[in-house]
Amino acid sequence: MSSTSPEIATRGARGVEPQAASGAPVEADLGWALGVVFRRYAKTAAAALEGLPGGPRGYQVLATTRAEGPKRQLDLAAQLDVDRTVMTYLLDDLEKEGLVQRRPDPADRRARLIAPTDKGVETLCDLERRLRAREDALLGILDESERESFRAILQRLAMKANSIDPLHNACVLAEAEDPAST
Structure with a gap:
């Protein structure tokens, strides 16, 4: 019986710590952490x-339209990588709750x-x-200064990683069964 798992031991009756295939404790593995x-x-x-209607997607709609101003429905769907039909239903739900409004675009009334x-x-x-x-x-x-440092360092890493391999919609990653595939 062969296994492709990087873990070669598990916690259990033996009290063995998980280890990567290299023999290093899993806790030392950045990917695991x-x-x-x-x-x-x-x-x-x-x-x-x-x-919140739509959960993370509803949050993204509110955050994006607040930060960037009103957006065309189709542009918003494209930016957030949401199917336009799904976006319609999401906006219907957000509008029903009184959280967003749709209004005609003065540049294109359609x-x-x-x-x-x-x-x-x-x-x-x-x-x-x-x-x-x-x-x-x-x-x-973490103490408060460590939290702020962690957030700043993580943001720098994320911005660099996103410049190399852009992800426009974090929901795609969060909902993926295999995040490495996105």
């Missing part, structure tokens, strides 16, 4: 966004501009606070 932290972050972020409502901006601010609190809990082992 990033995966564990990302998995925990994804779960805690999903809990913070609970109740197109619709999507903008957050006042309630949408308030909701986004609340979601940002909830996410930050959950991030702080996740990073609770």
